[in-house]
Structure formats: C-alpha cells, structure tokens
Amino acid sequence: MKNIQINSKQVTKDDIFVAITCPNVKQNIREAFQKGASVVFSEFYDDSRVIKIDDARLLASKLAKYAYNNQPNTCVSVTGTNGKSSVAHFLSQIWQYSGKNTANLGTLGLFINGQKTDLENIIIPNLTTPDSITLHKILDHLAKLNITHLVFEASSHALEQKRLHSVELSAAAFTNFASDHLDYHKTRESYFLSKLRLFKEILKNDRQAIVSKDYPIIFSEVSKLNKNIISFGLNEGNFVRAENIKEFSDHIIFDISFGKEKFKNLNVKLFGQFQIMNILCASALAFSCGLSPKEIIETFSKLSTLNGRMEHIRSINGGNVYVDYAHTSEAFKNALKCFKRVCKGNLICVFGCGGNRDKSKRREMGKIVNELADIIIVTDDNPRFESPESIRSEIISNCPNALDIPNRKDAIYKALSLINPGDFVAVIGKGHEDYQIYGNKTIHFSDKETILNFC
Numbered sequence: 001m002k003n004i005q006i007n008s009k010q011v012t013k014d015d016i017f018v019a020i021t022c023p024n025v026k027q028n029i030r031e032a033f034q035k036g037a038s039v040v041f042s043e044f045y046d047d048s049r050v051i052k053i054d055d056a057r058l059l060a061s062k063l064a065k066y067a068y069n070n071q072p073n074t075c076v077s078v079t080g081t082n083g084k085s086s087v088a089h090f091l092s093q094i095w096q097y098s099g100k101n102t103a104n105l106g107t108l109g110l111f112i113n114g115q116k117t118d119l120e121n122i123i124i125p126n127l128t129t130p131d132s133i134t135l136h137k138i139l140d141h142l143a144k145l146n147i148t149h150l151v152f153e154a155s156s157h158a159l160e161q162k163r164l165h166s167v168e169l170s171a172a173a174f175t176n177f178a179s180d181h182l183d184y185h186k187t188r189e190s191y192f193l194s195k196l197r198l199f200k201e202i203l204k205n206d207r208q209a210i211v212s213k214d215y216p217i218i219f220s221e222v223s224k225l226n227k228n229i230i231s232f233g234l235n236e237g238n239f240v241r242a243e244n245i246k247e248f249s250d251h252i253i254f255d256i257s258f259g260k261e262k263f264k265n266l267n268v269k270l271f272g273q274f275q276i277m278n279i280l281c282a283s284a285l286a287f288s289c290g291l292s293p294k295e296i297i298e299t300f301s302k303l304s305t306l307n308g309r310m311e312h313i314r315s316i317n318g319g320n321v322y323v324d325y326a327h328t329s330e331a332f333k334n335a336l337k338c339f340k341r342v343c344k345g346n347l348i349c350v351f352g353c354g355g356n357r358d359k360s361k362r363r364e365m366g367k368i369v370n371e372l373a374d375i376i377i378v379t380d381d382n383p384r385f386e387s388p389e390s391i392r393s394e395i396i397s398n399c400p401n402a403l404d405i406p407n408r409k410d411a412i413y414k415a416l417s418l419i420n421p422g423d424f425v426a427v428i429g430k431g432h433e434d435y436q437i438y439g440n441k442t443i444h445f446s447d448k449e450t451i452l453n454f455c
Contacts, residue, residue: 011035057162064136065166070143079154080175089306090282097299106153129158156194173210178330208288232280258293272338308431318421325431336372345422346374352381366398376402379411
C-alpha cells in the first residue's frame, strides 16, 4: 500500500482508492484501476474487483486515521453559522500567549503559533475543513512538529461528508445558528442537523460541549446529546458570562465571570459587541482544555482581530473605514448594529450578495440595510454564473434608495468620497477574500487594498 486516495486522478500504483458516490463513480473506479490501484472500495458495486461497503465517506475517514494515526494531544473543533474563524483565532491566541505550541486550521488556511504556514508535500485545499485524508495528514504532521494544541473549524459540508469523523476531540463548540448554505442543504432543518453531527457522531459524550444559553434551541438540542456542557453568553445562567459592556470605536471594556469567579473592567482592542461572544466561546474552550480563568484573562490585552473581521482599515476626513466578512443575514445585521451604536455621523454601507448561493437572503439583507444604514451602495460580490444585475436588483427591491454601482472598486471609492467627520464606511461581505468570481473567471480584488489605495 502506498496511499489512500479519494480522487481517482491522484491514484498511483498500489494505492487504496475509496470511491465516493457521485454521478461519475463508475468512471472514477475504472480510472483508479487503470492507474494501478490495489484495492477499490465503493458503495456502488458492478465489478468483481470492487469491495462493497455501506459508507464510503466514513470508511475514508477511518482509513485516514489508521494511516496517519498521530494528532496533537488537545484537538478542539468549532462549528456554527457565524464566528467559527474568529473563535478559532481567539482560542489559538489565548493558547499561544499561555505558552502552548498551537495550530489553527480553517477558512484562512493553517497557522502555526500565529504564522501562516504551508506544509511540504501536503496541499491544503481552499476549504474551511479539508477532506478526511488531508485532515489526518495535517494532524499527523502537526503532532510530529510537537504541536500540542489544535483548533479547527468544522463546516456543515464537512460534517455532512464525514471529513472529521475519526478525529479524537477534547472539546467542541457550537457558536450560533442562522440560515445559510441552503443551496447545498436545501432546508434549514437539514443544515441544523448537519451541525449537530459534531456532538452526536464525533465528540464523545464524556468530553465537554461548549454552547450558549443565549441560543435556547442550540442549547436544548446539544444538551440531549451531551451533559458535559460549559455555557457561554451574555444572559444570566451562562457559566462564562460577560456584562457591563462598553463599546468604543477601537476597543471594548467589559466584565467577565467564570461561575462565581469574576473579573472587572477588562479591555480588548476589538470592535463590535458580537466579538465578545466569540471571546467568551474561545474562553470556554480554553477553560475546558485546562487553562484557569486567570490565565485566560491575562491574554485579553494581547488579542487582535482576524483579517477581514470588523477590521479597521484607515481613517479618512475624520471618518472610519472598516471591512467585514459578514455574508449571512444575521451576521450582516449584527455588524451594522455594532457600527450604528458607535457611529456619530452617517453609516455608509457597501455590500452585495454572491451568485449561485442562497437567494433568500438578498431581499432580507436589503431590508436590513435599509433600516440601519444612512447611505447604501449595492455592488457585485462574486456573482459567479448568475446575472450580476439580477442579484443587485433583488437586493435593491428592499432598499430602493440605494446607489447601484456594479464595479466594486468604483462602489468603494464612491463611499470613501462621501465621508465626513464622524461617518463610518462599512464594506461588507468579502472580508479577507482577495478575488472576485465572474463565471469561470477569477480576478484579483481586495476590499482592503482598494481602501488603502484610495487617495
């Protein structure tokens, strides 16, 4: 045996090939044999050389764990509609500033002790959660680098496709839930159930689940699966709780309690009240994995925001310019509310919606921005194979006074030209992304670079 493969194009002589069921499964099996696969497993069976199995994805996960059987001592995973990347980022910082050898794997790639890292001989795909074979290769490699603490994001697609079903987790967190990815999951219920797989099928029920009582449905459903819960949030009854929150344009001051142990007037150099929820979730995970409350809060003054998440880019003419990755209705609303509470002038919002994705949020986001922003500019955001004009039209149907500027650079420059003292410009939707997708064409484009290049 040389390797385990799930992509027939990557098969070499004597590899084991697990054929994931898809419209091209017959063709993939033939190609694997032609390239010299020693064994082929498949749910689909029409060849005496194929070993019939019930669940190809689960088998791939188990074989990957068998072949690459090392992992960091402490592995935790974070799921949820919004906040996964920020929670993972804050947790990795808390661990790192507490002296742990730390890795963070997710939407932005792999970071080791805070540094973006590419691994030799392991191609990390541009996915929130890699396929099971790549994931276990990464875990094995990190363990050999003496990384002791890993946090990684668990997307709903990954959970549905059983990419992380063989990882040994020390703890897992569910940040929040809102409609998203309905193009894949079809229904809100199916999307929610995919998230619950993390607690039903992967996290052992003697390990701790991190959920918020601020989201009663999530708390109730996870509680049915796991009694070892550490709760976090702003409401009374949460074990890790924040209160007396004071927001400013460049920092937040708040009190935090871990059960009966309380700490007052903590200062974090972040923007946006919902970032407090992300910090609370990260703190609960750190606590569940052995850090004391005192060790955790001692890191808060060093915490920094994730690239493209409520990130202050520059000041222009007495106003402030931010970018944020919010691309679900709930995240979009939360971001605008945060800006509105602190903004002393006009709130100017630039945003769009992606093509070939959940269409239901377009009119909803148009309604939200119409209620919260003073000046609205609707532009393109990865229209993919849909008509950009149609996408913008759907949004503008609920914000009829919006400016319609297709070119995203022109839209951002228009917003920046309107800034007066006290205004906020919020460029929302793409965050860290540095590309625009039109059909089959991907072009370089960064909101942050565009803002910095404005004269």
